[in-house]
Amino acid sequence: MKKFLNKKEIREILGVGNRGWTECNFAVHTFLLGDWMSNLADDVAYLLENNVNILVYSGDKDFICNWRGGESWTNKMKWSG
Numbered sequence: 001m002k003k004f005l006n007k008k009e010i011r012e013i014l015g016v017g018n019r020g021w022t023e024c025n026f027a028v029h030t031f032l033l034g035d036w037m038s039n040l041a042d043d044v045a046y047l048l049e050n051n052v053n054i055l056v057y058s059g060d061k062d063f064i065c066n067w068r069g070g071e072s073w074t075n076k077m078k079w080s081g
Contacts, residue, residue, distance in 0.1 A: 001021075001023075002022075002023065006020050006021050039073075041073055041076075041077045044056065044074075044077065045077055045078060045079040048079050048081055049079055056070060056074050057070075058071070
């Protein structure tokens with residue numbers, strides 16, 4: 001996967017510039033630790049109401065990510081769309 005995602009043509013398709021792929025960036029991981037149990041539904045709804053496209057992604061093959069929980073809160077989220 002690392003070899004594939006670091007190919008120039010793939011980086012261009014993804015629009016990531018010259019950034020290289022790493023499977024786990026521990027600096028990013030550390031910064032996200034404070035976001036472990038945050039309810040973002042109101043923030044996401046606000047952005048959607050203001051025409052900001054949002055992707056809420058929870059990989060169904062990720063052993064840590066609660067994708068069923070993500071599916072549930074996005075389906076129950078109150079907004080006009």
